[in-house]
Amino acid sequence: MTDWIEVCALDEVPAGGARRLHAGGTVIALIRPDSERVYALEDRCPHKGGPLSEGLVAGDRVACPLHGQCVELATGAVIAPDEGRVRSFGLRVDAGRIWLRRADLAAAPQPAPACAHGA
Amino acid sequence: MKSQTRPRLVVVGNGMAGMRTVEELLKIAPQRYEITVFGAEPHPNYNRILLSPVLAGETRFEQIVLNERAWYDEHGIGLHTGRAVTAIRRGARIVEAAGGIEAPYDRLLLATGSVPALPTVPGVGLPGVLTYRDIADTQAMIDAAAPQRKAVVIGGGLLGLEAANGLRERGMDVSVVHLMPWLMERQLDQAAAALLQKSLEARGLRFLLQTQTLELVANAGGRVGAVRVKSAADPDAEPTRIEAELVVIAIGIRPHTALAERAGLHCQRGIVVTDTLQTVTDPRIYAVGECVNHRGTAYGLVAPLFEQARVCATHLAESGIGRFQGAVVTTRLKVTGVDVYSIGAFQGGSEADEITLADPTRGVYKKLVLDGDRLAGACLVGDTEHASWYGKLVKDKTPVGALRETLIFGENSIGDSGHAGANRAATLDDAAEVCGCNGVCKGAIVRTIRERKLLTLDDVRKHTKASGSCGSCTGLVEQILIATAGGNYAPTPQARPLCACTERTHAEVRQAIREHKLLTAADVRARLAWRTPAGCASCRPAINYYLISTWPGEARDEPLSRFVNERAHANIQKDGTFSVVPRIWGGVTSAAELRRIADVVDKYRIPEVKVTGGQRIDLLGVRKEDLPGVWRDLDMPSGHAYGKALRTVKTCVGSEWCRFGTQDSTRMGIELERALWKMWAPHKVKLAVSGCPRNCAESGIKDVGVIGVDSGWELHVAGNGGIKTEVAQFLVKVRTHEEVIEYASAFLQLYREEGHYLERTVHYVARVGLDHVKQRVVDDAAGRRALAQRLAYALSLEADPWHEPGKAAVDARQFIPLVVEA
Numbered sequence: 013m014t015d016w017i018e019v020c021a022l023d024e025v026p027a028g029g030a031r032r033l034h035a036g037g038t039v040i041a042l043i044r045p046d047s048e049r050v051y052a053l054e055d056r057c058p059h060k061g062g063p064l065s066e067g068l069v070a071g072d073r074v075a076c077p078l079h080g081q082c083v084e085l086a087t088g089a090v091i092a093p094d095e096g097r098v099r100s101f102g103l104r105v106d107a108g109r110i111w112l113r114r115a116d117l118a119a120a121p122q123p124a125p126a127c128a129h130g131a
Numbered sequence: 132m133k134s135q136t137r138p139r140l141v142v143v144g145n146g147m148a149g150m151r152t153v154e155e156l157l158k159i160a161p162q163r164y165e166i167t168v169f170g171a172e173p174h175p176n177y178n179r180i181l182l183s184p185v186l187a188g189e190t191r192f193e194q195i196v197l198n199e200r201a202w203y204d205e206h207g208i209g210l211h212t213g214r215a216v217t218a219i220r221r222g223a224r225i226v227e228a229a230g231g232i233e234a235p236y237d238r239l240l241l242a243t244g245s246v247p248a249l250p251t252v253p254g255v256g257l258p259g260v261l262t263y264r265d266i267a268d269t270q271a272m273i274d275a276a277a278p279q280r281k282a283v284v285i286g287g288g289l290l291g292l293e294a295a296n297g298l299r300e301r302g303m304d305v306s307v308v309h310l311m312p313w314l315m316e317r318q319l320d321q322a323a324a325a326l327l328q329k330s331l332e333a334r335g336l337r338f339l340l341q342t343q344t345l346e347l348v349a350n351a352g353g354r355v356g357a358v359r360v361k362s363a364a365d366p367d368a369e370p371t372r373i374e375a376e377l378v379v380i381a382i383g384i385r386p387h388t389a390l391a392e393r394a395g396l397h398c399q400r401g402i403v404v405t406d407t408l409q410t411v412t413d414p415r416i417y418a419v420g421e422c423v424n425h426r427g428t429a430y431g432l433v434a435p436l437f438e439q440a441r442v443c444a445t446h447l448a449e450s451g452i453g454r455f456q457g458a459v460v461t462t463r464l465k466v467t468g469v470d471v472y473s474i475g476a477f478q479g480g481s482e483a484d485e486i487t488l489a490d491p492t493r494g495v496y497k498k499l500v501l502d503g504d505r506l507a508g509a510c511l512v513g514d515t516e517h518a519s520w521y522g523k524l525v526k527d528k529t530p531v532g533a534l535r536e537t538l539i540f541g542e543n544s545i546g547d548s549g550h551a552g553a554n555r556a557a558t559l560d561d562a563a564e565v566c567g568c569n570g571v572c573k574g575a576i577v578r579t580i581r582e583r584k585l586l587t588l589d590d591v592r593k594h595t596k597a598s599g600s601c602g603s604c605t606g607l608v609e610q611i612l613i614a615t616a617g618g619n620y621a622p623t624p625q626a627r628p629l630c631a632c633t634e635r636t637h638a639e640v641r642q643a644i645r646e647h648k649l650l651t652a653a654d655v656r657a658r659l660a661w662r663t664p665a666g667c668a669s670c671r672p673a674i675n676y677y678l679i680s681t682w683p684g685e686a687r688d689e690p691l692s693r694f695v696n697e698r699a700h701a702n703i704q705k706d707g708t709f710s711v712v713p714r715i716w717g718g719v720t721s722a723a724e725l726r727r728i729a730d731v732v733d734k735y736r737i738p739e740v741k742v743t744g745g746q747r748i749d750l751l752g753v754r755k756e757d758l759p760g761v762w763r764d765l766d767m768p769s770g771h772a773y774g775k776a777l778r779t780v781k782t783c784v785g786s787e788w789c790r791f792g793t794q795d796s797t798r799m800g801i802e803l804e805r806a807l808w809k810m811w812a813p814h815k816v817k818l819a820v821s822g823c824p825r826n827c828a829e830s831g832i833k834d835v836g837v838i839g840v841d842s843g844w845e846l847h848v849a850g851n852g853g854i855k856t857e858v859a860q861f862l863v864k865v866r867t868h869e870e871v872i873e874y875a876s877a878f879l880q881l882y883r884e885e886g887h888y889l890e891r892t893v894h895y896v897a898r899v900g901l902d903h904v905k906q907r908v909v910d911d912a913a914g915r916r917a918l919a920q921r922l923a924y925a926l927s928l929e930a931d932p933w934h935e936p937g938k939a940a941v942d943a944r945q946f947i948p949l950v951v952e953a
Contacts, residue, residue, distance in 0.1 A: 020949050026942060028665070028691040036953030045665065063707045066695040068668040075668035077695040077703050082668070093593045117953045 016104065016111040023108070025050060030074070032065040035117055040101060041065035042110065043074055043085055051085040052103040052112055058096030137165045138237035140447065141226055143216045143390065145170025147179055148420025148436045149242030150198055155444030157206055163448060166208045167234050169226070173213035174266055175200050178586075180433055180617040182269045183465045186297030192266060197584050209234075219394035221413055238415055238447060241391055241402060245384035245421040245431065250285065254347025259355035260378045263294045275377045278302030283358045283375040285344050287314040289464060291381035295336055296466045298379070306337040306373055308344055308360055310382075318462040318473045322489065323512045326496045330469050330513070345370055347378055386422045386429050401429040406454040408443035419443050425455060432460055433620045437587070450662055453634045459526050463515070465617055470515040475508030475525045476500055483507065488539045497539055504532035504900065517541030519609045530900035533860070542606065556610035565607055568600035576611050586620040588612060601854045630669035632661050637887035641677050650686045652678065666692075673888035676775070676811065680883050683925035688940050696773035699945060700932040701758055704751065709758060711750040712772035713765050714808065717782045717801035717820075718746030724767060731764045745779030745817065747772070759946050762933035769933040771808065775889075777816050780804035781829065785822030785839070794839025796822035799868055803837070806872050807879065809929035810922070813886035813895070816879065831858050834882075834892040835875045840864070844871050848878055848904065849896035857893045860901050863909045877908045877918035883925075884918075 017035070025031045025044040032055055033040040041055040041064040053074075055065045062078030073082045073091060082091040088100040102113030140156075142149050145168050153166060170176075174196070181195040203210040214228040225235050247262035249255050261271050276282070276298050284295040287309030299305045307314075313324035328338055341364040350356025358375050362368035386401035396412045397403045401424025403411050408423070410416045419439045421431055430436055435458035442453040464471035477500055479485045484501040495513035499506060499521070505528050509521040520542040524531060531538055559565070561574030579585065579595045588609050592599045598608040612618075628634050635643075640659065649655050652674045656666060666674065671692040678686035690698045701709035715724070728748060732740055738752040747770055753761055762769075772778060782800030786792035800820040810816070819828040820837040830836030832852035836859045838845045843866040850859025863874055881904065886895040896904055908915050930938035 017951055017953065019951050024944065024949065026691060026944070028689075029942075031944065031949055033949040033951065035951050038953065042949070060705065061707075066699070066703060066707070068671060068694060069691070070667045070671055071663050071665040073667075078705065080668065112951075114953075 015114055017114050017117065019110040019112055021108055022050060022105055022110055025110070028069055030065040030067070030069060032063065035112065038117060039063075040112075041067075041074075042103075043069055045069050045071060045085060049085075050103065050105060050110060052101035053083065053085070053088050054099040054101075056098070057081055057083070058090060058098060059094065064098065137163065139235060140164035140166045140238045140240065141234050141236035142166065142168045142240045142242060143219075143226065144240075144242030144244055144420065144422075145172065145174075145176050145210070145212065146242060146244050146420065147176065147197070147433060148244070148440055149240060150176040151437050151440035152240060152242065152419050152443050152447070153208070154198075155441050156447050159444060159450060160448035161206075164238070166206070167236075168203070168208055168210050169214050169216045169228050169234075170210070170212045171215035172265055172267070175203070175210070175212065177266065178584075178617065179265070180465070180620075182263075182266070183293035183297055184617065186269050186272055186294065187300040188297075189300075194581070197586075216390060219390065219416075221394055221416075224415065236415075238417065240443070240447070241396075241410075241416060241418040241422060242420045243387040243390060243422040245429075246387045247380060248383040248385050249380060250344055250382060252344055252346050254349065254355065255380070257347055257349055257355040258353065259376065260347055260380065263290055263379055263381050264384075272298065272377070272379065273301070276301040276303050279304065280376045281374045282306070282377040282379065283308060283373055284379045284381060285358070286381035286383070287311070287338065287340070288381065288383065289315060289318065289462065290384075291379070292331065293465055294379045294381055296331070296334070296469075298377070299335055303377070305335075306339060306375075308339045308342050308358065308373075310341065310343055310363055312341050312364075314338070314340075315462075315464070315471070318477075318510075319471065319512070320478060320498060320510055322487075323471070323473075323496050323498065323510050326491065326494060326512045327464075327469065327471055329491075330494055331466070334469075339373075348372070384421065384431060386424065388422060391418070391422070398424070400424050406442075406456060407446045408439055408455060409446070417443050417447065426457055428457065430458065430460070432462065433618060434458065435460065437620050459522075461518075461522055463518075463613065463618060471512050472515040472518040473508070473510040474518075474522050475506075476502070477508035477510035479508075486535075486539050499538060501531070501535075504530045504535075506531050506538070516610075517606075519606045527898075529898060530902075533901055556607055556614055559611075565611065566595075566597035566600070566604050569596040571595050571597040573611060576608065577615050580612060580615045585612070586616055586618075603854045629673060630667055632656075632663045632667050632670050633659060635659050637673070640674065641681070644677050644681050648682070650678065650682055652689060652692060672697075676813065676888050680811065680925070684928045690940055690942060697775070698942070699755060699758065700762075700769060700773060700939075700941060701753065701755075702773040706752075708752045708754055710772070711753050711758070711761055711765075712743065712747050712770035713767035714770040714804075715747045715767070716804050717780060717797050719782075719797060719801065727765055727767070731761055734764065735761055737761075743772070743779075745772075746781050747779060756946055756948065759936075759943070765933075768808070768931050775812055775814050777804075777807045777810040777812070777818070779817055780807075781817070781819040781833070783821050783827035785820075789822060791825060792822035792839070793841045794822045794844065796820040796828065796837075796839055799837065799839070799844070799871060800828075802868055803872060803875060806876065806923075807926070809926055809931065810879065810883075811929075812879065812883055813888050814891045816882075816892070818875070832856060833859060835859075835878060837871055837875070842866070844868075846871065846874055846878075849892045849901075851891055851893040853891070860896070862901075862905065873915065873919045874908060876922045877915040878904065880918040880922035881907055883922070 025042045027047045030041050030043040033042050039055040041053050044050040055063050057076040059081045062076040066077040067074040075082050081094045083098050088098040090096040101116040104111050176198040178195040178197050184190040216226050216228045218227040225233050247264050282298045282303045282305045284291050284307045287307050295305045295307050313321045342360050343363040346359040347355050348357040355378050358373045359370050361370040388398040391402045392398050396410050402418040403424050404418050408417050420436050439455050442455040445453045459475050461474040479500040486499045488497045498510045500508040506524040559573045563573050565573050576595050576597050585591050598605040629637050655674050675689050675692040679688050695703050735757045737750045741749045743749050780800045780803050782797045785796035816834045818835045819830040819833040821828040821830045822839045830838050832850040836847040845864045846862045847859035848862045851857040932939035932941050
């Protein structure tokens with residue numbers, strides 16, 4: 013299982029909500045729109061860097077808490093008419109645990125947002 | 132990738148209404164249909180409204196195309212231009228078009244538009260006689276127009292005047308022949324029309340009113356050479372002859388129903404449709420636009436047609452719960468430099484109450500028609516600056532009794548901030564900032580409207596962000612849109628839906644929650660047939676508020692439906708950190724509290740400490756992980772500075788210390804704050820108490836402002852110090868502290884029960900009227916006490932989220948980030 017990193021139990025992310033995850037230098041928003049689905053996006057809105065993990069989650073999207081830009085959870089695409097894309101990370105759920113794809117994290121040389129202080 | 136199994140939608144008519152329907156349909160159900168469009172004209176869809184600026188030489192054809200051919204390809208739409216549909220075989224569900232083309236359909240949309248009405252006089256068919264309807268007509272007029280030559284326009288309505296102006300701009304000598312006693316008689320009253328006529332005469336147009344056309348006379352070459360006319364007012368008048376090398380007939384339009392009639396669809400001055408835009412004859416066939424008769428009206432203006440398009444699209448997408456219920460019609464004349472606007476029942480009548488302002492020297496005429504305390508219609512010439520505002524008042528049925536004195540002068544622009552008092556779009560240069568919130572200048576708005584071919588305020592807002600935040604520049608943005616695109620094509624629906632997930636209004640959602648005792652957001656969405664199972668970022672907080680304010684103690688607060696600030700109980704800042712504002716009752720603190728605050732600042736290395744405008748202390752730059760510790764160590768109640776909730780009660784020093792004070796405003800303020808804190812509301816709520824009419828606590832711009840006078844307290848409500856400074860209105864004068872609390876509680880509970888989510892008290896009171904508030908809070912003593920008791924009950928169940936997180940349903944996990952080694 014070295015291709016995947018174990019993160020936490022699925023239930024540690026509230027259904028209809030999100031949690032912030034520090035993974036090395038990368039800050040990730042784990043977003044769980046309902047009990048079935050969970051996604052991992054970089055915790056940084058392409059507009060002004062707002063933390064998506066603090067956004068309002070509704071259906072297939074999350075609204076950035078700073079200026080309301082909406083991001084599609086499945087693809088990381090910013091919903092029109094706004095533009096941009098948020099990096100997304102491979103994620104799977106196995107036996108009630110969340111796992112992230114190691115390769116996606118390795119290719120993540122992003123500086124941490126100002127407010128995040130490292131793990 | 133095309134699927135064989137998709138149903139086929141055939142659209143007859145490639146004009147604005149038909150294509151708008153297709154665009155709306157693609158937005159909500161992009162893959163549902165295999166779409167084929169037939170257009171009789173050889174062009175892609177263009178903006179017919181802008182033909183007049185083309186005729187006047189102000190813009191070019193290429194600039195008014197709405198959907199290029201590439202757009203049809205991109206969306207996989209089969210386009211047949213220059214192919215008029217000749218027959219509909221309803222049994223076989225096939226349309227036949229010119230050139231032998233056949234197209235089978237599962238759903239058919241008729242958008243055949245209208246045809247020019249023609250007078251029954253000899254000579255209508257002569258060469259040189261044109262109508263004014265499409266690109267071909269416009270091009271023919273441009274080709275025929277030559278300086279010094281004579282033109283006659285028959286018809287002094289909107290279209291006739293625009294044609295006449297366009298020909299005049301091209302140097303022609305133009306006379307307008309009009310049968311009625313004044314111009315644009317369906318849109319203007321006589322006084323307004325007289326002013327309009329004067330300003331058009333000043334541009335060189337000539338008018339023959341109350342004049343009947345008898346005959347169009349050919350010249351020696353067989354082309355039209357003159358028009359014979361006769362006064363309609365005087366039966367004994369002799370016919371006269373006007374020379375004309377070009378005649379434009381613009382006496383009106385009639386729905387183009389020939390095809391529908393041949394197909395056996397019920398037509399009566401238009402194809403008769405239901406509120407869902409379905410023909411009454413054949414449920415597979417829909418119709419929109421000028422060809423339609425809806426409840427006896429055939430609309431010829433674009434805003435209601437776009438509304439039809441929107442509703443029709445939802446039904447074609449089979450998600451339809453919308454209905455078209457008719458529209459208030461607005462008219463604008465598109466003659467550059469001549470401002471004319473009318474809306475609603477502007478004609479008035481013997482029963483109606485009218486306010487008029489006439490300044491003939493300036494060329495300004497305004498008439499407002501009132502029905503009780505509502506604005507029923509308006510007619511403006513020469514000064515249409517406030518047209519959008521009047522339009523909104525008519526459509527929203529806003530009570531205007533309190534505004535009556537100043538209504539005629541337009542929306543009061545005093546205190547409008549963020550765009551430097553600029554309020555006339557035409558005079559602004561491109562670099563002028565229009566939207567102060569988002570830093571959008573006029574040039575950027577104009578460019579975006581042109582490039583993206585935007586037609587509605589909503590679209591402009593989406594693409595430019597202008598007027599999308601505080602909204603104070605909405606009127607200005609709308610004017611820029613009108614100047615650039617020829618109109619704001621979207622009508623403000625009379626009752627605006629709560630959000631894009633539903634057709635229901637705020638009031639309807641609220642009513643359903645109360646009547647059916649709905650206790651969860653999921654129940655609300657299910658009962659009201661929400662389009663999205665989980666709602667959106669707009670409706671989730673609204674529904675949550677309606678539930679907990681309607682059923683306190685029974686409906687459960689859902690923190691995940693709240694904006695981050697109300698979930699984290701602190702204010703998110705631009706860098707993702709938070710600010711913390713502890714409650715300082717009435718602004719009175721102590722050495723011990725200040726010492727604790729100082730210690731917290733040191734311990735958590737909080738970068739900035741600021742005194743707020745509400746007499747409190749703001750700790751800025753707190754990391755989310757530190758919030759629980761900061762709250763615990765402060766050991767002060769939550770200030771709710773982050774919520775749609777009671778914020779502060781600002782006080783002046785009052786009679787305890789002040790040599791002018793007549794009342795103990797500090798104690799009054801603290802009592803009010805203790806009675807009302809933890810109160811959630813549709814929007815934030817701020818109070819102030821001043822000890823004398825000098826009003827040092829600024830009670831005049833608060834949601835509830837209390838002012839001490841020698842004999843007691845005055846209560847003022849619905850003030851606002853925000854985007855638009857609004858002075859609070861006097862509600863009542865009372866004697867005791869207990870009465871202040873009872874009246875203030877009752878007013879705020881009424882607002883909690885009736886206000887729309889995100890509506891400040893100033894807008895709530897403007898919507899329902901101060902008289903309504905007085906009746907419920909001042910006149911009805913038993914009702915007042917009941918309101919105050921309902922608020923007290925709701926507040927008795929609330930907990931301080933900083934110190935009772937369990938009871939306040941604060942999810943503690945949010946303060947602990949997850950960590951993995953990567």
